[in-house]
Each structure stands twice: as C-alpha cells, then as structure tokens.
Amino acid sequence: MKTRHILSACLFGLTLLGAQSCLKSYVEYFDTSSAERIATYLSDLDAMLGGEQYGWRMEYFVGNEDGDFGGINLALKFDAEKGEVTAMSEENETDAYTSHYVLTTDSGPVLSFDTYNPILHKYGTASPEYYEGRGGDYQFFIIGYDKDTKVVRLKGKRNGKLCSLHPLSESIEAFNARMYDHSRNFYVGTFDGFIGDKKVTGDIDVNNRQFIAYEMEVYGNDEQGQPKYDIAETKSVPYILTENGLRFYEPLEIFGTTFEEFDFNFDMATTDTLFRSKANNITFQGHIPVDWLPYEFFAGDYVFAYGSSGETKLNISLIPTGDRQTFRIKGMSNQFDLMAEYNVRTGRIELRAQHVRVPDTDDILWTRKYSGYDPETGLSKTVTVDNPERLYIRLCAWEEGGYLTFSTEVGMTAELVVKTDLNGKVDMAASLANPAFRWVDNKGSRSIATNSFLLYVYDTDESVDSPYAGSPVDASFLGGSYQMAYLQTLTKK
Amino acid sequence: MKRILYFCFIVAALTLGATACVKDEMSEDSVIVVSKTKQNDFDRWLEANFLLPYNIDFKYRFEMNESDMNYFTIPASYEYSIVMAHLVKYLCIETYDEVAGITFTRRYFPKMFFLTGEWEYRNNGTIILGTAEGGKKIFLAGVNLLPQYMKTAEDLNHYYIKTIHHEFTHILNQNIDYPIEFAMITGTGYVADSWSDYPYNQQFLENGFISDYAQYSDGEDFAETLSEFVTHDQAWWDEQVRKAGAKGSLINAKLDIVKSYMQDSFEIDLDVLRATVLRRQKDVFDGQVDLHSITIK
Numbered sequence: 001m002k003t004r005h006i007l008s009a010c011l012f013g014l015t016l017l018g019a020q021s022c023l024k025s026y027v028e029y030f031d032t033s034s035a036e037r038i039a040t041y042l043s044d045l046d047a048m049l050g051g052e053q054y055g056w057r058m059e060y061f062v063g064n065e066d067g068d069f070g071g072i073n074l075a076l077k078f079d080a081e082k083g084e085v086t087a088m089s090e091e092n093e094t095d096a097y098t099s100h101y102v103l104t105t106d107s108g109p110v111l112s113f114d115t116y117n118p119i120l121h122k123y124g125t126a127s128p129e130y131y132e133g134r135g136g137d138y139q140f141f142i143i144g145y146d147k148d149t150k151v152v153r154l155k156g157k158r159n160g161k162l163c164s165l166h167p168l169s170e171s172i173e174a175f176n177a178r179m180y181d182h183s184r185n186f187y188v189g190t191f192d193g194f195i196g197d198k199k200v201t202g203d204i205d206v207n208n209r210q211f212i213a214y215e216m217e218v219y220g221n222d223e224q225g226q227p228k229y230d231i232a233e234t235k236s237v238p239y240i241l242t243e244n245g246l247r248f249y250e251p252l253e254i255f256g257t258t259f260e261e262f263d264f265n266f267d268m269a270t271t272d273t274l275f276r277s278k279a280n281n282i283t284f285q286g287h288i289p290v291d292w293l294p295y296e297f298f299a300g301d302y303v304f305a306y307g308s309s310g311e312t313k314l315n316i317s318l319i320p321t322g323d324r325q326t327f328r329i330k331g332m333s334n335q336f337d338l339m340a341e342y343n344v345r346t347g348r349i350e351l352r353a354q355h356v357r358v359p360d361t362d363d364i365l366w367t368r369k370y371s372g373y374d375p376e377t378g379l380s381k382t383v384t385v386d387n388p389e390r391l392y393i394r395l396c397a398w399e400e401g402g403y404l405t406f407s408t409e410v411g412m413t414a415e416l417v418v419k420t421d422l423n424g425k426v427d428m429a430a431s432l433a434n435p436a437f438r439w440v441d442n443k444g445s446r447s448i449a450t451n452s453f454l455l456y457v458y459d460t461d462e463s464v465d466s467p468y469a470g471s472p473v474d475a476s477f478l479g480g481s482y483q484m485a486y487l488q489t490l491t492k493k
Numbered sequence: 494m495k496r497i498l499y500f501c502f503i504v505a506a507l508t509l510g511a512t513a514c515v516k517d518e519m520s521e522d523s524v525i526v527v528s529k530t531k532q533n534d535f536d537r538w539l540e541a542n543f544l545l546p547y548n549i550d551f552k553y554r555f556e557m558n559e560s561d562m563n564y565f566t567i568p569a570s571y572e573y574s575i576v577m578a579h580l581v582k583y584l585c586i587e588t589y590d591e592v593a594g595i596t597f598t599r600r601y602f603p604k605m606f607f608l609t610g611e612w613e614y615r616n617n618g619t620i621i622l623g624t625a626e627g628g629k630k631i632f633l634a635g636v637n638l639l640p641q642y643m644k645t646a647e648d649l650n651h652y653y654i655k656t657i658h659h660e661f662t663h664i665l666n667q668n669i670d671y672p673i674e675f676a677m678i679t680g681t682g683y684v685a686d687s688w689s690d691y692p693y694n695q696q697f698l699e700n701g702f703i704s705d706y707a708q709y710s711d712g713e714d715f716a717e718t719l720s721e722f723v724t725h726d727q728a729w730w731d732e733q734v735r736k737a738g739a740k741g742s743l744i745n746a747k748l749d750i751v752k753s754y755m756q757d758s759f760e761i762d763l764d765v766l767r768a769t770v771l772r773r774q775k776d777v778f779d780g781q782v783d784l785h786s787i788t789i790k
Binding site: 099102116 | 530531533553554555556557558564565566567568569570571574610611612613614615616637695736
C-alpha cells in the first residue's frame, strides 16, 4: 500500500513535470523580426516623403495647458538623400528654412525634426513667458500612412496633438503663398445662424485659430415680440484653414448636429462671408468686426494722450512705410522713431515692445550709457561702458507698478471708440466722423496687463539676464521722461 | 499487472518530458535594428576630431532620451553646433591636452556632449545652462543663442565655456573626491535654491563666494571656484577678492584647496591651466581659429 502511494506520487510528479515542460508550438506570422519590419516601414516612408515631387502640406496643430493655438499649414520638402527638410509656414510669406530630420524608433516609429528650424520649432521654444513652450511638437509618433492616398497620420510626442502630412500638387512656395494670403485675408470676428429653429452665434479667434459656437436659448420676448436670446452652452474647437474654408481639429457638435468643416469665400472685402457646411446643408452668416478698418485709414496726424487722466498730449503722425503692415510714428521723441503694427485680422493698429529706431531710418538706436546697476561696482549710478560696445534702447511693454517685458508680442491695441444711435445700434458713420481710439492691452502676455510703456537699456538684442540694464540717459519721450504711464487715447485730427 | 501499468505511465511521462524541448537555432542577426541617421560633412568631421581621437560622442541632433523631460527644449541648430564643436575642441579638449596630456583628456574628459538650442527654463525664473551626469556626459543648452553670447569673452565664458569647465570639475570630483576641509570654510553659507534670490544674488562676494551659484552647495562652490579662476585673469580675481572685503581670504582659502587638489590628484598646475585657457581664448577672439570649417585635415 505504502509503495503504491509513493509510486502514485512519483507518477503524478513526473506527469506534472511533463506537462509544464516547454513544448513550443507557435506559428510565424511574419517572415522577419519586429525590428526589421519597423526598419522597412520607416525606410519605405522615407522614400515616400523624399520621393514626392512637390513636397508636403502639414496640418500642424499646437497647444498645451497654457493655451491652444489651433492649426497652422506648413509646407515641407524632404530630401531623403541628405536627411534634410525645407519648411515654410502660412505665418510667413516667403521665409524658408532647411534643417535635418530622421525617421527613427523610440517607443514606436517616430519622425523627428532633430536640428533647429525656426518654422518647425517656433511653438516648441520655451521662454521666460512660456517656460513649457507653446505646445508645438517636433517629434511625432507615426500612427500610420496610406500608400495610396499618401496621407501620413502623426501624433506629437510631448503634447499629443494629432497632425498629418498630405502630398502637394504644386511647389511649397506656391502653396505657402496662397495659404499666407488666406490667413491674412481671414478676419471674420463673429457669426450667427440657425440649425432648424435653434439659434447659433459665435466668435472666431483668428489669432489663435479657435472656433467658438454659442448654443442660444430663448428667455423671453422684446417689445416688438421678437425672441430674446441668452447663451445656453459654449462649444469651442481649434481649426485650421483649408483651400476652401476651415476644418476643425475634431468634430464639433452644435445642437446635436456634427460639423467637421465649413467652406467660405476668402475675399472678405467684397462678399458677405457665408460659412457653408455642405455635409449638413447649413449656412451661418459671418461678420467682420464692426470696427475693422483698412490700413489706409490710419495714415495721418493724431493727438496721443497718456497719463492717469490723459493729461499729457503729444502731436504725432502715422506715416505708411510701404509694406502695408507698419507705420512709422513721428513725434514721440526727438531722439528716436517708433513703429506701429497694423493687424489686418482685427483692422486695428498696435503699439508693441520694440527696438527704437534712429529717426527716419530703420537703424536700431544704441548707446553706451544708462542709469542703473553697475555690475563692476554694484552701485546704482550713470554707467558708461566701453565693452560691450553697444547697449540697445528698447521700448518695453509695462504694467505700471509691476512687470515689464521686451517681448515683441506684447503691447497695446488702439480700439475704435464706437458711437451708437438713439436705438443703441452702432453708428459707424458717426464713429468715423471724428475717430478716436482707446488704448487697451493686446493680451500678448499672460502675466502682464500692459497699460504703459517705458524705455529700457540692455546690452544685447535678446538678453535674458543682461548685467547691463537700466534707464536710458540720452533718449527720452518728448517732455524728458523715459516712462509713458497709462496710455489713454489716440484721436485723429 | 498494476506494476506494468505504472511502469508504462512512467515511461510515457518521461518520454513526454524528454521530447518537449526542441531548441531553435539562435539567429546570427540581432533583432534590434538601429535606425541610421544619414551622415553629413559635420558628422564626418566629428568622427575625425572627437570620436576617433577621444572616443567622445558629440550629439548635436536632438534625442528625447538624452534630454531632461522636466524641461521643454528644442534642438540645436546645425550651424551653431559646428561653432560650438570648435569652441569645445579648441578651448577645452585641446587645453587639457596641452596642460595635462592627451592621456588625461582621453581618460577623464566626458565621453558624451549633448547640445540643445534653448536654455532650460525653470518656473522660478532661473535658467539652466548645462549639467553633467555620472562622469560621462556634459549637456550644453542655449546653442542657438551663441551668436549673441559670443560677442565678448565674458559672455562666452559665462554662458558656455565656464559651464564646461564647471561640469568637468564635477566629473573630476566624481573620480577623486575633494578634501572635506573645502566644505568647512564657508560651511554655513550654502543656501540651495535661494542662491538666485535677494540678497544672495547680489552679496555673494561679501559672504565669501566667488559667484552667486557657488552658494548652492560645496560641490557647486568647488566647481565655480575652479571654473571662474581658469576663465579670468589675475586682475579680475584680485578685484573680486578685494570686493569681498573681510571674506576675501575665505575665497582664496578655497582656491588654495582647489589648486592643491588639482596638483595632487591630477598633476595639473591651475595657474598653467588658466594661462593656457586665456591664451586660447584670445586666439578665438583674435580670429585665429576657424570656427566654421568642417574640412577634415
């Protein structure tokens, strides 16, 4: 009996041993290893990218927790032999930069733009203002590509935005020039319309490429018996401009109807801007901003008022420079000129942080003197330097009593003071009879609400921590101050 | 009968076990296929000037795995990477070749450089110019800003070259530790992250430190003392000690330890090293060094 039990136990043990031994029976689904397959996949893609005669359009979406900047059309030409890529952007008409790219494996197949390119790395560049950059990726997981349509689907490695590559049927220069024109000519500010009997209104943030729709609800009737509306829900989605209109980053549902794109005519100046959704057979009416004004309107003489109650007044002139984007400002100072920017999307002019110019030239004004901290002695005084040879005088955007910045994105916008008639409706004829503008923050900075400007001296053109920094000694605004606190109005003579 | 049955079972089970394992032949080819970056003229120049003579991998193309994911940075530009490679070679590598011999450089100089285009921005307003890792790698940031920060030797040293000497000092310290006495001289003055805040960012000399960042820790103080010394002339050093007033002697006491450490541990005369650094620096600013050529000689 005992022997039988021992024998049974041994038998059972041996059977178990046999059962767990390694009889492998598997089927080879692939002829090659996964690494070889991914290498072939990338090699084929590289040949496709480099082999496209005209190049590629990239739908490049950018954004992170600090903000969304929508989609930008890039034009790319790959040289697979050299591993180089030439890039253009709808944000610049003619600028083209060449850098390197590599198709590699890094948690999957990856397209990496791995040497610096001012176009491809613009939104990935960190700064004191955006220390995590502005959500622009330059390394992308390759989600897939279709050998027939040649569409390459990408996903940003760091910020995760979905992007894509599409083959072009014209040169990158021709494509980019047209998209540049489209982006400059698109300045619709609001829209409205109906889906069935439901009213929809919305804003279009052309600077950050955001489409914002409001589902409206009736909350009563006015004196004429017309329904009065209020916003019930806000829907927002980033968009990218297309050949015929705009397309959303992801489908947008408004009152149960899903929209992916709208068509419209880019010739804003001559047509009513109708946003047509072919898929849904729905049309919205677009409106350019009520105070949108053409470039030519702004040339002339003005009274520029600043101070807490606008008590300081300067007679200035805005002189067109010929590029239809800027005006030279004369009359702010005897030592320098400033430049005003015309923003075609808002139809307004802006005064932003900038280098001040030698009068009547484009030369940047420089000095060797400033009043401030002397890095040699540690004292505050008037400092004269021999080395570095040049200290640059900058107009800095300033929140009076707080921070200042020389970021050229930051400044103030001249907003038309709009007059209304007795019924409360905008009266543009009256508004433009004696046009006056109010200076407001252009919201170019997250941390500074610009209400003032001041002149400041730095030792290099982009220094982040210049040891030589202070107020200028030999340049000032008319009246002798280097500060211009609380900008108020700009009134056309 | 039962015995025969048991025996049969045992034989069957053993046979099953014995035949279960069939070994596949190991393939001679690795399953890992390394992606190949297309080699350009600069790559070939780096191979001839960094890789073959010193076994240094000079990485100028962006690799996320080499970067610090706590920060958001961008690739270095091709053009300025070439300039930086020349500066590293002429002002650092060949300086140590000249002073300590090529064997020293080959043995101790970091085996990898990794470049990025912008500074690493921290959310407290400070920036990171570079770091050293494990005695092996030096990371240099801000290469795309090189044109504006190499107008003067002071700027070039402050933002880049001093950083390399500083980080190389850490690497030497990781090989041979410095005397504990160094940390005692201004032992209560180290303030960690507060070094960039007032009053530490302005009163470091008066507290016995050669730079503001030296107040971070004794390890950083050691690296700052060495790197500030070798990138400045004696007049500058004397001026700093004079400004430090009563605490100037502490700065010089720390310098003495740094000098002894370099002499005793590596047979490097710090005064000779400094003279060599400054002479070579002058060559660069006198235009005697072609910073753009990638012709292999």
